[in-house]
Amino acid sequence: xxxxxxxxxxxxxxxxxxxxxxxxxxxxxxxxxxxxxxxxxxxxxxxxxxxxxxxxxxxxxxxxxxxxxxxxxxxxxxxxxxxxxxxxxxxxxxxxxxxxxxxxxxxxxxxxxxxxxxxxxxxxxxxxxxxxxxxxxxxxxxxxxxxxxxxxxxxxxxxxxxxxxxxxxxxxxxxxxxxxxxxxxxxxxxxxxxxxxxxxxxxxxxxxxxxxxxxxxxxxxxxxxxxxxxxxxxxxxxxxxxxxxxxxxxxxxxxxxxxxxxxxxxxxxxxxxxxxxxxxxxxxxxxxxxxxxxxxxxxxxxxxxxxxxxxxxxxxxxxxxxxxxxxxxxxxxxxxxxxxxxxxxxxxxxxxxxxxxxxxxxxxxxxxxxxxxxxxxxxxxxxxxxxxxxxxxxxxxxxxxxxxxxxxxxxxxxxxxxxxxxxxxxxxxxxxxxx
Amino acid sequence: xxxxxxxxxxxxxxxxxxxxxxxxxxxxxxxxxxxxxxxxxxxxxxxxxxxxxxxxxxxxxxxxxxxxxxxxxxxxxxxxxxxxxxxxxxxxxxxxxxxxxxxxxxxxxxxxxxxxxxxxxxxxxxxxxxxxxxxxxxxxxxxxxxxxxxxxxxxxxxxxxxxxxxxxxxxxxxxxxxxxxxxxxxxxxxxxxxxxxxxxxxxxxxxxxxxxxxxxxxxxxxxxxxxxxxxxxxxxxxxxxxxxxxxxxxxxxxxxxxxxxxxxxxxxxxxxxxxxxxxxxxxxxxxxxxxxxxxxxxxxxxxxxxxxxxxxxxxxxxxxxxxxxxxxxxxxxxxxxxxxxxxxxxxxxxxxxxxxxxxxxxxxxxxxxxxxxxxxxxxxxxxxxxxxxxxxxxxxxxxxxxxxxxxxxxxxxxxxxxxxxxxxxxxxxxxxxxxxxxxxxxxxxxxxxxxxxxxxxxxxxxxxxxxxxxxxxxxxxxxxxxxxxxxxxxxxxxxxxxxxxxxxxxxxxxxxxxxxxxxxxxxxxxxxxxxxxxxxxxxxxxxxxxxxxxx
Numbered sequence: 001x002x003x004x005x006x007x008x009x010x011x012x013x014x015x016x017x018x019x020x021x022x023x024x025x026x027x028x029x030x031x032x033x034x035x036x037x038x039x040x041x042x043x044x045x046x047x048x049x050x051x052x053x054x055x056x057x058x059x060x061x062x063x064x065x066x067x068x069x070x071x072x073x074x075x076x077x078x079x080x081x082x083x084x085x086x087x088x089x090x091x092x093x094x095x096x097x098x099x100x101x102x103x104x105x106x107x108x109x110x111x112x113x114x115x116x117x118x119x120x121x122x123x124x125x126x127x128x129x130x131x132x133x134x135x136x137x138x139x140x141x142x143x144x145x146x147x148x149x150x151x152x153x154x155x156x157x158x159x160x161x162x163x164x165x166x167x168x169x170x171x172x173x174x175x176x177x178x179x180x181x182x183x184x185x186x187x188x189x190x191x192x193x194x195x196x197x198x199x200x201x202x203x204x205x206x207x208x209x210x211x212x213x214x215x216x217x218x219x220x221x222x223x224x225x226x227x228x229x230x231x232x233x234x235x236x237x238x239x240x241x242x243x244x245x246x247x248x249x250x251x252x253x254x255x256x257x258x259x260x261x262x263x264x265x266x267x268x269x270x271x272x273x274x275x276x277x278x279x280x281x282x283x284x285x286x287x288x289x290x291x292x293x294x295x296x297x298x299x300x301x302x303x304x305x306x307x308x309x310x311x312x313x314x315x316x317x318x319x320x321x322x323x324x325x326x327x328x329x330x331x332x333x334x335x336x337x338x339x340x341x342x343x344x345x346x347x348x349x350x351x352x353x354x355x356x357x358x359x360x361x362x363x364x365x366x367x368x369x370x371x372x373x374x375x376x377x378x379x380x381x382x383x384x385x386x387x388x389x390x391x392x393x394x395x396x397x398x399x400x401x402x403x404x405x406x407x408x409x410x411x412x413x414x415x416x417x418x419x420x421x422x423x424x425x426x427x428x429x430x431x432x433x434x435x
Numbered sequence: 436x437x438x439x440x441x442x443x444x445x446x447x448x449x450x451x452x453x454x455x456x457x458x459x460x461x462x463x464x465x466x467x468x469x470x471x472x473x474x475x476x477x478x479x480x481x482x483x484x485x486x487x488x489x490x491x492x493x494x495x496x497x498x499x500x501x502x503x504x505x506x507x508x509x510x511x512x513x514x515x516x517x518x519x520x521x522x523x524x525x526x527x528x529x530x531x532x533x534x535x536x537x538x539x540x541x542x543x544x545x546x547x548x549x550x551x552x553x554x555x556x557x558x559x560x561x562x563x564x565x566x567x568x569x570x571x572x573x574x575x576x577x578x579x580x581x582x583x584x585x586x587x588x589x590x591x592x593x594x595x596x597x598x599x600x601x602x603x604x605x606x607x608x609x610x611x612x613x614x615x616x617x618x619x620x621x622x623x624x625x626x627x628x629x630x631x632x633x634x635x636x637x638x639x640x641x642x643x644x645x646x647x648x649x650x651x652x653x654x655x656x657x658x659x660x661x662x663x664x665x666x667x668x669x670x671x672x673x674x675x676x677x678x679x680x681x682x683x684x685x686x687x688x689x690x691x692x693x694x695x696x697x698x699x700x701x702x703x704x705x706x707x708x709x710x711x712x713x714x715x716x717x718x719x720x721x722x723x724x725x726x727x728x729x730x731x732x733x734x735x736x737x738x739x740x741x742x743x744x745x746x747x748x749x750x751x752x753x754x755x756x757x758x759x760x761x762x763x764x765x766x767x768x769x770x771x772x773x774x775x776x777x778x779x780x781x782x783x784x785x786x787x788x789x790x791x792x793x794x795x796x797x798x799x800x801x802x803x804x805x806x807x808x809x810x811x812x813x814x815x816x817x818x819x820x821x822x823x824x825x826x827x828x829x830x831x832x833x834x835x836x837x838x839x840x841x842x843x844x845x846x847x848x849x850x851x852x853x854x855x856x857x858x859x860x861x862x863x864x865x866x867x868x869x870x871x872x873x874x875x876x877x878x879x880x881x882x883x884x885x886x887x888x889x890x891x892x893x894x895x896x897x898x899x900x901x902x903x904x905x906x907x908x909x910x911x912x913x914x915x916x917x918x919x920x921x922x923x924x925x926x927x928x929x930x931x932x933x934x935x936x937x938x939x940x941x942x943x944x945x946x947x948x949x950x951x952x953x954x955x956x957x958x959x960x961x962x963x964x965x966x967x968x969x970x971x972x973x974x975x976x977x978x979x980x981x982x983x984x985x986x
Contacts, residue, residue, distance in 0.1 A: 148565030148581075148613035150630065224577065227542055277580040279599065284537040289530055297531075331911040334531045334959035367576060395616070397927060399911040399959035401563025402616055403581045405530065410581040413567060 019075060019167045019209045020364060023201065024180055027171040039168045042109035043185045048102055051110055053265040055118040055422045056375045057253050061111040067313045069247045073112040073163035074213040076360045077170045078271065078371060080156035080206040081196040088128045089430040098429035099190035100177055107183035108169060115169050117162045119428050120269045120420030124155035126433050133433045136261025138378035139268055142417035145386040148402055151272065154418030156206065158196065159271060161373065205416065208273065210360035210371050213237050217361055225275060225368035230282040236308040239276055239361045239368050240408070242294050243308045248315030251356045256376050262435050265424030267375045270382045273416040276368040281411050293407055296322035296337035297329065318343030330398040336391055338407035345388035354381040379419050482648050484524050487660040490971050493873040494901055496663045497967035500589055502650025504643065508850060511612045512631020514560065517850030518608065519548040519590065520637055521647040523597040526585065527970035529962055534970045539597060545639065548585070548595035549610055550850035553623065556934040559853035561592030561908040562617045569609045570598065577601045584908060587966035588664045591853035591905045603640040620887050622934035664902035664968060667852045691717045697790065699759065699780065701729025707783040709790035713826050716770055718795035723767045726759040731780040731788070733766060741779055744809035748774030748802070770794040775804030775827055777820060789819040791827055799831050854904040855897060855937045862886070862936050863895055864986070869955065869979025873972040874898045874907055876955060876979050880947065880986045887933070888943035892986040896928055896955055897939040900969070906938035907973060911958040914942060918951050947986045955979050
């Protein structure tokens, strides 16, 4: 921001969204907008058996876009919570957590119009017990995954992810979980009070918010890390002005589900907090550069992408030219694309994607950001995917640098990482390592 | 630009102001907008930088030498980080074989740069290692980014970008240097494998930018765009209005003369100087001081003339002239006693008007004129005394062949300039130099097994800029070997940094023979950003050919 006024340089001021502010005041303001003082939300179910076995099985409950790609819920809240008491949790804690979750399921339909959520457990949580996790669960502690990052590790006991198309639903669910209010449609049979510590006001490490979907990034550009007037299209679902989550580039829910052992039906979850540095992306790189770095230089040359990329349909079209000889391509163009690296290296033996991404943009801390969230059968799958993203061999053997010209690495800073086990529904409430 | 109001308290007051509650595509115009004063940018802060119209396709002389402020370098892990701050200015991003100009935007407040080097071997790290810079103010993050690698005639290979700030004030910058992933050889092998962080502070206000602008040195317009380059001098802090010359090396120290002249000057920027600052006369020789501008005298640093310390040989007499104030007035003195003499202009001593005289060929040991400065001296005086001590010692020692003094005039460490060794100073046997895209590509072969690679000979390819020998990082090169007209090998060259050869690309070619023809193909030219004067060269780079004489 340059100078204005006689000799005085003004500071920026930032407005925060209702979800970022949180609390009963924000909830009241959101609800106050409706006619009858209630949120318009479809109610949930009395029958927990009607819900999927895996907490991560959301796709059937979500909508599809015109091209058949899954549309994630538009608003997200992720809470990192610690148990109040030391040592392994008690049976009554367990019962309270389970009844809290069931209350949410009764109050809100399990869908993007209502509420979808997962509760996950970290290695730190399982350290409370003497026994260790079974070998069917690969859940390491989080660590840096590139030489140029030094993220802080997230090791709360629990990670609670809530998502809905309506901010009011998220705020009401959050306040209800902590006993401050009740949903309009059902009573809370129990709450987290006395079980988990509630994050303090303004703690953006333990309370992360975000959004994804057409129109939302466009409305939210008034933060640091992104120029005041960037060309973020109204139709772009994400800050970097390209869509992602093409169905062909996402692992299926079945393929990320843990196969065997006591946690069969569940999955693992990785959550990282990423700061986006988009001044260079928008002010300095050209549209051509952005297409090349997000997808593949050939895409840029051939003008394959229109706007945010809806025209690509159900996959990002990383075809032969992009993936057959990534290194040769990088030698020729001096740069390598993000999707290009992933399509070439972050795949199973059958050329299927390894992870299922459910990430969302954020304006927490007044800075453009991304909460990267993915589910995968094993955290090792995520690590492999991230290694493909680093493109280390490519940068060693070509003019591509560690971050410059190397996909989107230059524009992101990973500040936190955490790994969670998402047990199947049957064991989602404070499980033992041997449930 | 629409804004949403901050939410305060609960209740109806908020209703009109909330956006984003329903999650639908809220029309942003529902929301009343703030007073737009924050958006009211009065335009770009930096100076209008004249560019060269239609520059040639080679390295060319730009319109100016950039002015900049250089905070003290700081250590991050094993490496030193030398920050540089200046006004925001355009530069060129290179991707593949195109260079696109990056204009200064309204957001940009400064151009922030850093040189990264190894203090043990003075080797600059020019490659993209994934550096990041985080700028905070009062503990809040203002900007975070991975700077571009950049090439500049005067700053060599460094990192930088135009950066937005958040108003007047003091900023802290944390530069993180990850482990170096580029291949390292010689004394650098195995080093820099941990990441390090270095922090420095700077104050930003209108004066900061003005100071940097004031240090710009303009090139005579008739030279704009001529093939050539600006000399990478260190004298950024003196704008003497003359054709730039390096004050300290006007006069060959180490070759004493019988009569040396020293002018006494006051410059436009208010600084005062003896030019040259150090002279060397024979025993019995004469030094004649001439007043050029201002009012000055000359007085030995000695308790009798300007204390507190005696900084002339014990057997010598101190001197003190009258005040000279008429242009052309002179003062002369004969120096009989061999040794080193430090002196000042008494009214301007505290402002750093200090000089030194070497008489004959003295033994540096126990010279009062080379002692550490007394504690009671003004800081300025002490700094200059130390600086000239170094110079005199260097003159009296054998020359080390280092082109560039690592210490600036204030005795602070400067980042070294990243010049690569001359062709005949590179390790190995010189094989030839090709020109491509106005770069010089020097080729040598090294036959010590294990020096660079286990197998030998090692073909060492050293591309550099033609005048200032700046390294050209982030290239992709392929080597083709032909014998008797037939291609016998093709291999990539590995980007490498060596303590002696510096940045280069190399590969071992074990069966290389005399008479073999090497072709070096440039698959990608240096993918680094460029400052003015370097954006047209090193883009289109045809192959170069070198025939091996004797590997």
